[in-house]
Amino acid sequence: MDGISVRGVSQTFGTADDPRRVVALEDATLDIPAGELVCLIGPSGCGKSSLLDIIAGLAKPAAGSVTIDGEPVRGPLPKRVSFVFQENALFPWLSVDDNILTGLAFQGAPKAERRHRADEALSAVGLEAFRDHYPHQLSGGMKQRAQLARALSLQTEILLMDEPFAALDEQTRLVLGEDLSVLLARMRKTIVFVTHSLVEAVFLADRVAVFTARPGRIKTVLGIDEPHPRSPAFMTSAKLAGLRNTLYELLHDEVRRAMATEAAV
Amino acid sequence: MTLSRGLRQRLVQFACVAIVFGAWQIGSTTGALDPLILPPLSAIVVQLGAVLRAGTVWADLGVTLAELAIAFAFAVAIGLPAGFLVSRSRLAVRAFDPLIAGLYAVPTILLYPLYLLFFGIGPPSKIALGATMAVFPIVLSTIAGFTHVNAVRLAAARSMGASPVQLFGRVLVPEAFPVVIAGLRMGLVLGFLAILGGETLTSNVGLGHEIVTMAESLEPAKMFAYITVAIAAASALNALTSYVELRGRRHERA
Numbered sequence: 001m002d003g004i005s006v007r008g009v010s011q012t013f014g015t016a017d018d019p020r021r022v023v024a025l026e027d028a029t030l031d032i033p034a035g036e037l038v039c040l041i042g043p044s045g046c047g048k049s050s051l052l053d054i055i056a057g058l059a060k061p062a063a064g065s066v067t068i069d070g071e072p073v074r075g076p077l078p079k080r081v082s083f084v085f086q087e088n089a090l091f092p093w094l095s096v097d098d099n100i101l102t103g104l105a106f107q108g109a110p111k112a113e114r115r116h117r118a119d120e121a122l123s124a125v126g127l128e129a130f131r132d133h134y135p136h137q138l139s140g141g142m143k144q145r146a147q148l149a150r151a152l153s154l155q156t157e158i159l160l161m162d163e164p165f166a167a168l169d170e171q172t173r174l175v176l177g178e179d180l181s182v183l184l185a186r187m188r189k190t191i192v193f194v195t196h197s198l199v200e201a202v203f204l205a206d207r208v209a210v211f212t213a214r215p216g217r218i219k220t221v222l223g224i225d226e227p228h229p230r231s232p233a234f235m236t237s238a239k240l241a242g243l244r245n246t247l248y249e250l251l252h253d254e255v256r257r258a259m260a261t262e263a264a265v
Numbered sequence: 266m267t268l269s270r271g272l273r274q275r276l277v278q279f280a281c282v283a284i285v286f287g288a289w290q291i292g293s294t295t296g297a298l299d300p301l302i303l304p305p306l307s308a309i310v311v312q313l314g315a316v317l318r319a320g321t322v323w324a325d326l327g328v329t330l331a332e333l334a335i336a337f338a339f340a341v342a343i344g345l346p347a348g349f350l351v352s353r354s355r356l357a358v359r360a361f362d363p364l365i366a367g368l369y370a371v372p373t374i375l376l377y378p379l380y381l382l383f384f385g386i387g388p389p390s391k392i393a394l395g396a397t398m399a400v401f402p403i404v405l406s407t408i409a410g411f412t413h414v415n416a417v418r419l420a421a422a423r424s425m426g427a428s429p430v431q432l433f434g435r436v437l438v439p440e441a442f443p444v445v446i447a448g449l450r451m452g453l454v455l456g457f458l459a460i461l462g463g464e465t466l467t468s469n470v471g472l473g474h475e476i477v478t479m480a481e482s483l484e485p486a487k488m489f490a491y492i493t494v495a496i497a498a499a500s501a502l503n504a505l506t507s508y509v510e511l512r513g514r515r516h517e518r519a
Contacts, residue, residue: 058420078426089421093439093516102435106425134516
């Protein structure tokens with residue numbers, strides 16, 4: 001099938017005889033058809049970021065497999081999958097523009113196309129005026145937009161985002177979420193988005209995969225039946241509040257359990 | 266008085282130097298200081314002019330700087346690759362880092378008699394001493410620089426498809442640069458000190474050798490003129506490496 005297929009994926013850290021061995025993720029199975037936006041949400045340490053790394057080919061699973069358009073993932077697939085990290089992923093010694101051009105060089109994009117693709121990506125995130133700025137000269141929100149531009153310039157069908165707005169304040173996060181919804185609705189990419197924020201998950205996703213406390217399993221998948229792009233009106237709607245509450249009920253006990261096991265360790 | 270902080274700081278610095286030099290000049294002209302030990306500053310300035318005009322000092326400086334250049338080239342050629350190789354394995358870092366740091370603590374000058382035996386009293390023994398001194402900070406900083414590369418940026422580069430060569434040249438090297446350049450600067454300074462020291466102890470050429478010869482032949486004003494040249498050379502080296510470092514890190518102050 002087209003899209004991402006996750007089959008029985010487990011991830012452990014530490015060897016079998018290590019008393020501190022951690023089972024981060026257990027037997028995760030999830031199908032993400034092309035063009036869908038799926039949010040992964042769950043308590044800290046539930047393995048949602050581990051799953052994203054495995055889909056990206058940045059980590060190997062202890063068990064199970066991931067296929068993209070039917071092909072097994074064995075390493076990074078820069079032509080098909082791009083990744084947005086939580087923070088500090090821009091190269092600080094390069095300007096925003098050079099960060100994007102370097103990404104395109106890494107991907108092996110034809111030289112003649114790079115300039116144009118970088119310009120397009122910069123304008124998509126509204127950072128044309130800041131192309132010559134270095135990352136440390138940008139606010140947290142602008143850095144993440146620059147990182148998004150770098151990922152978009154790669155023109156991959158799949159975009160993986162690991163808590164891209166987690167380091168930002170809530171107001172910036174909400175506005176960036178709105179912009180992202182508009183942008184992504186236009187681009188029709190397949191997106192897997194890891195978040196801690198219930199509102200962000202409901203606002204952005206077609207479906208939300210809820211993880212249990214460690215060892216992380218997919219507890220349930222919640223559908224969000226609302227057309228894209230999502231409007232500010234959806235943000236304040238009773239529908240969003242209802243879905244958010246459902247999500248909260250699903251997560252509440254898991255978060256308590258996660259905190260209890262953390263305290264035990 | 267409302268002087269800016271920068272100006273006040275300069276005034277204090279200038280005053281301290283002026284007091285020391287003033288006391289020196291007065292002491293040595295009035296006879297309170299033995300002019301054979303500390304000749305008057307005015308005499309040193311006159312000698313410096315004569316030494317620079319005569320031009321023999323350039324040959325001595327040239328020998329010393331050439332020794333330093335060769336010693337530094339050896340230290341870099343050994344230190345950078347060795348440090349990089351060690352940094353590639355966690356086991357190697359754990360095994361070699363304390364070992365190299367321990368050797369660094371051994372007074373290198375103790376090897377000098379051996380080097381004199383191996384390489385003679387000419388420049389080669391100074392080059393060996395300078396290279397030995399310089400290689401340690403270079404290896405250690407290279408290990409440190411390449412082991413503390415940001416994991417997120419490394420993952421980002423890999424996810425975008427960076428080849429091993431791109432990963433090295435466009436991610437690892439710029440990541441390690443600030444730490445490695447600090448080690449290179451330290452290596453250059455220590456190498457210069459070792460070479461001057463070596464020339465001072467046993468040599469037939471070089472700035473250090475001339476300085477000792479003049480001290481022994483009771484020409485202190487000329488000796489101080491040569492010392493001034495050595496200090497100027499050290500300052501110029503420091504300014505040069507500082508410029509290289511600033512250029513490499515210019516994005517930080519942009």
